[in-house]
Amino acid sequence: MQNELQTSGFHRTFFFALDPVQVGQQFSRVRIIFATLLYASLASLASAADTGRSVVQVLLYSQTPVWDAPWRNNPVAGSSGSGFVIDGERVMTNAHVVSWAKQIVLRRFQDPRPWQAQVEHISHECDLAILKVTEPGFFEGLDPLPIGELPKVRSTVVTCGYPSGGEQISYTSGVVSRIELQNYVHIGNKAFLSVQTDAAINPGNSGGPVFQDDKVVGVAFMGIPGLENTGFFIPPAVINHFLEDINDGRNDGFPKAGVRIVSLQNPAFRRYLGLNPTGDGARIDSLTDYAQKTGLLKKDDVVLEVDGSRVGSDGTILLDGNRVYCTAVLQSAQKGQKLKMKLWRDRKEIEVDVPMDIHVEDANTGNIYDSLPRYFVYAGLVFTPLTLDYVKTFGRNWRSVANLEMIYELYYQRNEKPEKVRPEPIVLAATMAHPVNADLRLANRAMIDEINGRRIESLDDVIEAFKDNAKDQHMIKFASGTVECLDKAGSDSANAEILSTYGIPADRRL
């Protein structure tokens, strides 16, 4: 039972996104042997080898921000992945291969020349990106690869790319193991259709194509550490959704209906709703605030069909012979489309057209990319929005280190008390030491409730609250109830000095 698109922040399975390979990094002997064995099957992959000409290596230099010192950046990191040419002189790869890019260089099959590329479109939700190469000649001799259909379970697929363990293009083959919704680890809080294969997918394979019959049937993107022979690729439905989405020059993303659909298998519950005890249909258990407002869908509606697909009592539909969770259909809609749903409500079958719109209310529980953190520094106090990226600075077990108010605000407030949700909850991330703030006892990692009596719902509120204060002190009230004050005149005069002492280029990024 999954929330549509969203997977719970607390009980989700942890995957390891194929971290792009560090350039020049040495890999363990085990991995090298592994790769060599797979080369042995290359002879049978002759036709895939031809299409491999259109597969490129993506070399990236990237730089990520420091989320608890938001004006700073981490050291530049080098990594690599794969990509492939599609129609319209474009290169497709994974979003995680080109995130936070400072420089993207492509290498063609057996061509030593470096080619500079730019990100044209990127979807961090579904982990796909489109690259452009402006320099003429790059696409010469590279045939665009066509996108195929969803491969059948047990059918053979061949991956192609530039994984770790060597310099040259590499092929591996395997079967389609299963097809279902999986949490996409790049964004972290969303699940989409995904195909599992036992073809080896290793770091560096990310963004490379998965072939069947000379067509691309997927983009390799992640694996699970600790499990053997389990790689995942993004299926054609998700790839095509992204390509259609960007047709108008914009990436809108995946719209949502805002419902949580759960199984309806208990015979008593089915009779309670007037349904056959063993029939089809899954139940709407809860709705988001925005879905409730439209009033089209209601609690205890039983979803019988979505866009023509019959929904089983476990919430799954039959998709090309695979039973997958019905949100796979909801995800096929583009922004602004309407999806036909057949519902059982008040013991009658009805049909509704559900508008599918983009909702980004859960952005702060997913990983953020290519967008520098907002911040405001006043009197050495560093204010920044509460996001998953921020709490991750507490370390791997941030869930136990972060204070309870932060976790409640991030993951529970919206569902329990939508009327109390802060559009942009703010934390005091750090305090840059100076005599004016040296007496603060609570000086970092704390969520803000009020400043000078004003409820803080965004970074702009912080700025306004400090500006509008008539008293001699500023009063900050934290979510825990703790109070800290600052001398106003002292703070105002120390501001510039603190910024220069700690090399903070500007007091704000909004």
Add this chain to the structure above:
Amino acid sequence: MKMYRLTLLALSLVASAFSVAGVDRAPSTMQESIVRFDVTRNNHNFRVPWDKRAQSVSKLGAVIAGNEVLTTAQGLANHTLVRLQKGGRGRWFNGQVKWVDFQANLAVVGVSDEIFWNNLTPIQFAEADELRDNLQVVRWRAGNIERRAAEFSRFTVADANFNQAPRIELKASSEIEGAGRGELMVSGAKVVGLVASKSGSTCSVIPAPFITAALKLRADGNYRGLGYFDFVWQPASNPATTEYFELNGPARGVLVIKTSTRPGVKSPLKLHDIILEVDGFPIDIQGDYLDPDYGHVIMEYLACRNKWAGDLVKLKVWRDGKTREIDYTLPKADFTDNLVTDRPEGAEPTYLIAGGLVFVPLSAEYLSSWGNDWQRSAPFRLVFYNNQKPEKAQRSLVVLSLVLPDFYNIGYQERNAQNLVLDKANGLRIDTLESLANALNSPEEGFHVFEFKKGSALQKIILDAEKLDAANQRIAKRYRIAQFQKLK
């Protein structure tokens, strides 16, 4: 107190690995005063509330006046048999727990067999000024008295664990292994206190003056239990903060940030009062005061420095630019009214099983069943209720803790149906197991309708009301549960 249960188990294990090295074979007066305990108790698992597991606890006690034995309260909850042995060897005698206070961590045990008391001498307690020098830990070990040197470190107020009243503790370091089971800390011929726990080389000792005061009140029939401060404060060490609240004069006092943690209580304090003095003792900006006996300790101790539940404490506070005197009555350290209820130690778990759905009260015991680390390891949402106050309509909460699989409850056996907090059953608001049992008497048109709190992973469960009794019988039999509900 809850937190000690696990410690105790660990200590028992250590005890079995004792070697006899370091045993003092010289005769000692203490051997006529110190006795061994062997306690059998039911250890409840609040996540499988019908399950009882017998547990054996070995510990020590000291003979006091009036043919009684003093020991710590640890390990006595749900005791089924208490046995005592004197002289470190020989015959065991049956004992009766005559008085126990888990908040004070003290208990008094009697033995009706007169023979037991032959050749036993009551201990002599040390006074407040005799607690620091020439300390030794004394206990029975392999039939002999063992004495190990200990060195006084400091007095502290014990960290409030789950809903715990503050208590003064003497900290002393000693090389003694596996202590913390009621050993005597002595200075010469006088008892300085009972060793309540040991962490690393540091023994935590319940000091004698606290024990004698409690025993005296008990003897007078006037023991009221521990009190505590139910307000929350923060240090007022930031001068800008005290200026903001317009406190004149030197830096001092602490800032009240929650006036009462108790539900429905009107506190004499106001938010952002600055507490300057408690019972005439000036409070410093860290929240400490200078105790004549124990040095600088945290002001929480003033809730139990010769004070007990119901006693009056005088607070001097700064409010609206003036000082005021406030009479503050110490509430009893009883947390049964909290949203996450905390019943007295030793209460048996309660539960209600309806068609395999196991409902339990959201209680301190239930959360503690996740272990010492419950704040991190128990489900976050349940832990967070501990930060929330009860509402008028719902003073406590009932949790669907697990589902015993049976085809009757198919569809509710997945993980998303665990640890959900009930909002309503059959349209009635549920705050206790009794209210749930009551609601189950009035099904809605042949169905039992369970609604869980907004935001739950699953918000509604329906059961067939007609088939409920049959399902209960079948499930109780299949899972060998003698009783499918225990409401009190």
